[in-house]
Amino acid sequence: MISKGLLNAYNGSSFFSENLIKLRKSRGFTQQQVASKLGIDRTTYTKYETGVSEPGFEMLIRLSQLLDVSLDELFGGPVSEPLTAAVSDSGTESLSADELELIAAYREMNEDEKRRLKENLANKTHSE
Numbered sequence: 749m750i751s752k753g754l755l756n757a758y759n760g761s762s763f764f765s766e767n768l769i770k771l772r773k774s775r776g777f778t779q780q781q782v783a784s785k786l787g788i789d790r791t792t793y794t795k796y797e798t799g800v801s802e803p804g805f806e807m808l809i810r811l812s813q814l815l816d817v818s819l820d821e822l823f824g825g826p827v828s829e830p831l832t833a834a835v836s837d838s839g840t841e842s843l844s845a846d847e848l849e850l851i852a853a854y855r856e857m858n859e860d861e862k863r864r865l866k867e868n869l870a871n872k873t874h875s876e
Contacts, residue, residue, distance in 0.1 A: 764823050765799040771815045771822070772797075785814055 772782055783793040786807065795801035796811075803811060812819050854862065 762799060764802075765797055767822055768811070769797050771817060775815060782814065786810055 772779070777785075779793055779797065780790045783790040786793065788807075792801065796803055808819060808822065812822055815822075854865070857865065
């Protein structure tokens with residue numbers, strides 16, 4: 749188990765538990781599915797989500813790999829709602845997988861890359 753001090757260094761364990769739930773749900777996993785993929789009991793996994801128990805370092809690594817996030821994302825603070833939920837809540841029609849991939853890639857860009865992309869799109873629009 750990691751120490752309470754380590755969890756507190758990462759903004760408290762409540763963020764970890766909250767993020768773990770959001771990340772699991774955004775990936776479409778049930779608690780049982782995650783537990784099975786990790787090779788642990790569902791009750792053990794549930795304790796991670798409720799903050800009753802904390803995973804050890806190796807389990808944290810496995811969780812981050814399974815959920816495809818960094819350890820910082822597990823501990824660093826609130827994780828935003830999944831893009832598909834935000835889109836459906838706004839009443840916008842469903843986005844394709846390609847569109848979701850493009851939006852995710854855009855979110856990973858630094859400000860200079862975003863600016864250049866916008867300029868390229870504007871130039872393409874004006875030339876048509």
